[in-house]
Amino acid sequence: GQSLEQPSEVTAVEGAIVQINCTYQTSGFYGLSWYQQHDGGAPTFLSYNALDGLEETGRFSSFLSRSDSYGYLLLQELQMKDSASYFCAGAGGATNKLIFGTGTLLAVQP
Amino acid sequence: DVKVTQSSRYLVKRTGEKVFLECVQDMDHENMFWYRQDPGLGLRLIYFSYDVKMKEKGDIPEGYSVSREKKERFSLILESASTNQTSMYLCASSLRQGAGETQYFGPGTRLLVL
Numbered sequence: 450g451q452s453l454e455q456p457s458e459v460t461a462v463e464g465a466i467v468q469i470n471c472t473y474q475t476s477g478f479y480g481l482s483w484y485q486q487h488d489g490g491a492p493t494f495l496s497y498n499a500l501d502g503l504e505e506t507g508r509f510s511s512f513l514s515r516s517d518s519y520g521y522l523l524l525q526e527l528q529m530k531d532s533a534s535y536f537c538a539g540a541g542g543a544t545n546k547l548i549f550g551t552g553t554l555l556a557v558q559p
Numbered sequence: 560d561v562k563v564t565q566s567s568r569y570l571v572k573r574t575g576e577k578v579f580l581e582c583v584q585d586m587d588h589e590n591m592f593w594y595r596q597d598p599g600l601g602l603r604l605i606y607f608s609y610d611v612k613m614k615e616k617g618d619i620p621e622g623y624s625v626s627r628e629k630k631e632r633f634s635l636i637l638e639s640a641s642t643n644q645t646s647m648y649l650c651a652s653s654l655r656q657g658a659g660e661t662q663y664f665g666p667g668t669r670l671l672v673l
Contacts (some may be wrong), residue, residue, distance in 0.1 A: 484662075549601045
């Protein structure tokens with residue numbers, strides 16, 4: 450089957466660095482995306498890793514290791530506005546549908 | 560900017576009613592998706608469409624059907640609503656399929672079935 454697992458909750462303080470992990474089980478996996486969703490809002494695209502390694506976009510970085518079936522989202526210089534749910538998502542297998550992880554609720558404290 | 564709109568933010572229906580949720584996108588995207596979001600389960604794909612009049616089942620299609628008569632519009636239909644279909648429903652669109660393709664989401668419809 451295809452599944453992506455994430456920690457349900459992570460707490461960090463303003464200005465800190467936090468890493469949100471995503472482990473997956475799927476065959477023929479093509480890459481990993483990350484989405485952010487504020488409470489009551491729509492998910493919005495953050496990043497995509499097509500290849501192994503680190504992709505950096507401002508304060509956010511995303512990493513993929515396909516040999517380890519593992520990726521993470523790294524948020525630096527945390528701000529209160531980063532409090533949100535974060536979802537990893539991937540496409541793999543015969544259908545190439547996008548499959549979302551279970552989501553991680555990040556709480557940034559002052 | 561891509562805009563995806565959904566017909567209602569909140570909806571209350573009774574068990575057995577037929578429910579229509581509509582989604583419209585304005586970016587001429589080929590692909591449209593319907594998800595439901597439940598706490599602890601993330602987003603689960605109900606149906607998607609890669610072209611007008613084309614549809615494919617997602618991971619949880621039971622109890623749902625869809626219609627795509629025009630490229631910009633994708634409707635989700637609950638033929639006979641049940642209480643276990645109480646959920647947040649999210650519509651999305653993308654230019655193409657695949658992990659690298661950005662999906663643009665609508666604001667969601669929170670459906671309560673009594």
